[in-house]
Amino acid sequence: MNYFLNFINSGDHFSYVLSSYLIVFFIIFLIFILSNTKTKKLEKEFVNLIKNEEKK
Amino acid sequence: MIFNLANPLRFQRLTEKIEPITLNIAIILLLVGLFFCFFGSPPDYLQGETVRIMYIHVPCAWFSLMIYSIIAICSIFSIVFKHTLADLISRSCAPIGACFTLATLLSGSIWGKPTWGTWWVWDARLTSELVLLVIYLGLIIINNAYEDKSKADRYSSILAIIGIINLPIIKWSVDWWSTLHQPASISKFSSPSIDPSMLLPLFIMTFSFFFFFISILLVRVRGEIIQRKIEVIRFNRMV
Numbered sequence: 077m078n079y080f081l082n083f084i085n086s087g088d089h090f091s092y093v094l095s096s097y098l099i100v101f102f103i104i105f106l107i108f109i110l111s112n113t114k115t116k117k118l119e120k121e122f123v124n125l126i127k128n129e130e131k132k
Numbered sequence: 133m134i135f136n137l138a139n140p141l142r143f144q145r146l147t148e149k150i151e152p153i154t155l156n157i158a159i160i161l162l163l164v165g166l167f168f169c170f171f172g173s174p175p176d177y178l179q180g181e182t183v184r185i186m187y188i189h190v191p192c193a194w195f196s197l198m199i200y201s202i203i204a205i206c207s208i209f210s211i212v213f214k215h216t217l218a219d220l221i222s223r224s225c226a227p228i229g230a231c232f233t234l235a236t237l238l239s240g241s242i243w244g245k246p247t248w249g250t251w252w253v254w255d256a257r258l259t260s261e262l263v264l265l266v267i268y269l270g271l272i273i274i275n276n277a278y279e280d281k282s283k284a285d286r287y288s289s290i291l292a293i294i295g296i297i298n299l300p301i302i303k304w305s306v307d308w309w310s311t312l313h314q315p316a317s318i319s320k321f322s323s324p325s326i327d328p329s330m331l332l333p334l335f336i337m338t339f340s341f342f343f344f345f346i347s348i349l350l351v352r353v354r355g356e357i358i359q360r361k362i363e364v365i366r367f368n369r370m371v
Contacts (some may be wrong), residue, residue: 077171079170079171079173080170082175082181086175089181092182092185093184095242099242100189100239103231104341108344112351114355115351115352115355115358118355118359122358
């Protein structure tokens, strides 16, 4: 706990560490969300195409 | 086993089962890792609290290199054996690798300001990592530039194989040239020069990022397989 309290009260260092963590996680979660969205969209499109094929 | 999984449809079925497991492991490891990063590891005697940036910067740097190695191996497989799954993995890896490289450069830049007094220097390690990002972007552009996917896969494989030359430059640039970037602290051939209290969160975060990478890769490969199926259906309709 002492390590964390010292870290929070470290002034400039706190903002450098926090901003780097936020940027890295933002980038990783962004690629994760974009990949998931793209794949789900393609899955929907594929299901619709299969349905249309069956109707024909 | 490998040739059994090399069938894209079998691989797709497997990814659907594995992906939620890898994602859950990644999230659990991330939470444990963050606990150790902020509560269980001391500040550095020289760098102070900014050493905590290491726990995300170093895994990102390792994965930027590892993902490129995967792309290079898949590219060789693609050119030699004309393997579809190798193309799909290579294509799926490029944006993930670009993201890890960008994260490495940005977190390194933020770490550089309080440690070196500057956001950026044209130092060998930093410049070669930037070149890696440019190569990744080149691969993404080539993959999306052609309607004929086999042509795009062939050209991107050639670029990926040429780009391998950059990997040893990144790895040993700190030994070959006089750089501002510190030399490797964790080596395969010698004991690490980092205290175990700092090594533990570093490894937990590395494993967390590894499972995140696997999870994202599986989702993207599944997407690529579905996209190819859609293209086949559309092509058959036209014929």
